[in-house]
Amino acid sequence: MNAVYDVIVAGLGGIGSAAAYHLAKRGERVLGVDRFHPPHSLGSSHGHTRIFRQAYLEGSSYVPLAQKSCELWKRLERETGKDVFAPVGGLMIGPPDCPIVKSTVLSAERYGLPYQMLTAADTARRFPAYLLQRDEVAVYEEAAGVLFPESCIQAHLTAAVRHGSEIQTRNPVLQWTARNGGVTVHTEKGVYQAERLVLSAGAWNPQLFGFTVPLEVERKVPAWFQPAESPRMFEPGRFPAFVWHCTKELNIYGLPGFNGEGTKVGVHQGGLKGAPDDLPRQASLAEVEELRRLVARRFPLLNQTPVTVDTCLYTNTPDGHFVLGPHPGYQNVFVAGGFSGHGFKFCSILGEIIADLAIESQTDFDIRMFSPTRF
Numbered sequence: 001m002n003a004v005y006d007v008i009v010a011g012l013g014g015i016g017s018a019a020a021y022h023l024a025k026r027g028e029r030v031l032g033v034d035r036f037h038p039p040h041s042l043g044s045s046h047g048h049t050r051i052f053r054q055a056y057l058e059g060s061s062y063v064p065l066a067q068k069s070c071e072l073w074k075r076l077e078r079e080t081g082k083d084v085f086a087p088v089g090g091l092m093i094g095p096p097d098c099p100i101v102k103s104t105v106l107s108a109e110r111y112g113l114p115y116q117m118l119t120a121a122d123t124a125r126r127f128p129a130y131l132l133q134r135d136e137v138a139v140y141e142e143a144a145g146v147l148f149p150e151s152c153i154q155a156h157l158t159a160a161v162r163h164g165s166e167i168q169t170r171n172p173v174l175q176w177t178a179r180n181g182g183v184t185v186h187t188e189k190g191v192y193q194a195e196r197l198v199l200s201a202g203a204w205n206p207q208l209f210g211f212t213v214p215l216e217v218e219r220k221v222p223a224w225f226q227p228a229e230s231p232r233m234f235e236p237g238r239f240p241a242f243v244w245h246c247t248k249e250l251n252i253y254g255l256p257g258f259n260g261e262g263t264k265v266g267v268h269q270g271g272l273k274g275a276p277d278d279l280p281r282q283a284s285l286a287e288v289e290e291l292r293r294l295v296a297r298r299f300p301l302l303n304q305t306p307v308t309v310d311t312c313l314y315t316n317t318p319d320g321h322f323v324l325g326p327h328p329g330y331q332n333v334f335v336a337g338g339f340s341g342h343g344f345k346f347c348s349i350l351g352e353i354i355a356d357l358a359i360e361s362q363t364d365f366d367i368r369m370f371s372p373t374r375f
């Protein structure tokens with residue numbers, strides 16, 4: 001087969017835009033296609049902000065990936081002149097023996113990452129918007145911060161084009177076939193051939209992967225709240241990003257607003273499940289009410305009526321780890337999905353790893369826990 005492209009990337013959100021960039025930068029002839037026009041607000045990579053942290057509560061094995069990711073985000077900023085990362089620090093909050101605090105400390109200790117353990121009083125002194133219970137502590141990581149997802153995607157796509165990549169938006173992949181040495185990708189606007197294929201369609205991956213992986217799409221409802229008083233306390237610099245253990249079953253997270261949009265707060269667990277095209281994109285009153293209650297309890301200085309409510313999709317795996325590697329049926333097809341509510345910070349390094357796999361059939365990073373066939 002005379003391939004027109006070296007690699008086709010199907011889905012150009014957080015992960016696919018990074019993959020297209022790294023592949024093109026390494027000299028591959030890349031075609032990137034997306035069903036919508038990224039960055040857009042129908043998938044998993046919108047809503048102004050994402051938490052970046054290196055001391056990693058989901059497992060120490062993520063630390064080397066987070067460290068490299070940070071380096072790559074900063075390089076992307078230099079290369080494109082776009083603001084993609086703000087190192088405003090991060091607080092992991094809860095009782096000293098809760099999983100959030102314990103696992104964060106464990107991974108920081110294992111990799112010698114700097115952190116500070118703050119009591120409730122220390123936290124209130126340094127970051128006065130945070131009113132912890134007396135029995136709670138905060139692990140402060142100065143190197144943590146906030147990524148701007150729309151800007152990250154825009155930067156990766158712009159740089160991918162600069163490196164010769166062709167990008168087609170509003171062009172859904174309908175189906176693909178593969179055989180040794182080539183893939184054929186059928187899209188709404190045409191049929192394309194390449195040597196290799198990357199499937200990075202986020203919440204729509206289950207429809208494209210072509211083998212069974214237990215991915216579950218869950219709709220989340222983050223909201224933005226303006227301060228009722230003391231607005232300076234909520235500004236970046238005085239208000240680090242946070243993850244807060246509220247109960248055994250419930251964590252909330254949040255980030256400062258950078259452009260007057262307000263403080264973002266969301267609940268990590270729970271939400272409507274279903275296929276992405278079937279899930280309602282309007283939040284229910286009950287969902288907003290739950291958030292209001294949680295915010296009132298933790299941040300009494302915020303106005304309890306949100307100024308904006310959004311919906312966004314997690315794509316969860318049963319173990320919370322990603323799905324990344326060669327397709328079990330075809331060595332020239334690579335799958336990237338199941339980012340389970342914590343994948344954005346890794347887009348830059350995962351883009352590089354996808355390029356390693358697609359170009360060299362191997363990577364120096366340990367991605368065994370992401371094996372697509374582990375379930």
Ligand SMILES: Cc1cc2nc3c(=O)[nH]c(=O)nc-3n(C[C@H](O)[C@H](O)[C@H](O)COP(=O)(O)OP(=O)(O)OC[C@H]3O[C@@H](n4cnc5c(N)ncnc54)[C@H](O)[C@@H]3O)c2cc1C
Binds near residue numbers: 016036266314
């Ligand atoms: C509310 C919320 C908060 C989060 N907070 C954090 C956080 O603080 N830190 C963090 O690290 N992570 C966080 N995450 C997780 C992170 O945002 C996701 O893991 C990440 O964005 C997933 O990227 P993706 O590329 O897989 O999906 P997307 O960015 O959704 O990209 C998939 C793309 O594929 C395209 N597509 C779909 N079907 C087709 C098709 N048939 N043909 C062509 N293209 C197609 C879509 O249009 C889309 O552009 C959060 C997620 C949510 C929802």
